Amino acid sequence: xxxxxxxxxxxxxxxxxxxxLGFAHHAFTAQxxxxxxxxxxxxxxxxxxxxxxxxxxIDVEDEDGNLVNWGLELASPNLLMRNGWSRSSLxxxxxxxxxxxxxxxxSNTGNAQTVTLTESGRNLFTGSNAPSE
Numbered sequence: 140x141x142x143x144x145x146x147x148x149x150x151x152x153x154x155x156x157x158x159x160l161g162f163a164h165h166a167f168t169a170q171x172x173x174x175x176x177x178x179x180x181x182x183x184x185x186x187x188x189x190x191x192x193x194x195x196x197i198d199v200e201d202e203d204g205n206l207v208n209w210g211l212e213l214a215s216p217n218l219l220m221r222n223g224w225s226r227s228s229l230x231x232x233x234x235x236x237x238x239x240x241x242x243x244x245x246s247n248t249g250n251a252q253t254v255t256l257t258e259s260g261r262n263l264f265t266g267s268n269a270p271s272e
Contacts, residue, residue: 175241
């Protein structure tokens, strides 16, 4: 009898954890604004190769000459690898040009559409989930 009472509790708890994971992932339009394109040039300072989205960070010089660190969202590591990326595609210190879309909240974050390595001119497909026009 005790086993029957515990099963619904454990099942309910498991389902609530699963539902929470679903909310952790977001649609493009929930965080980014397709009407606010950005073009940033800067040096890579950090790379986070993790799910559900990889992120990288670059130092960008603002209009006053100050360095501002921007966080840029990519697709999942799995999708990036299927499109030719590896953990070494971007390295700390690489100079890149990023085109994408600004965060809705105005913070120094964006969704990267294209990443171009300045030294080689190589374009990296970002796997962005931005809506197409």
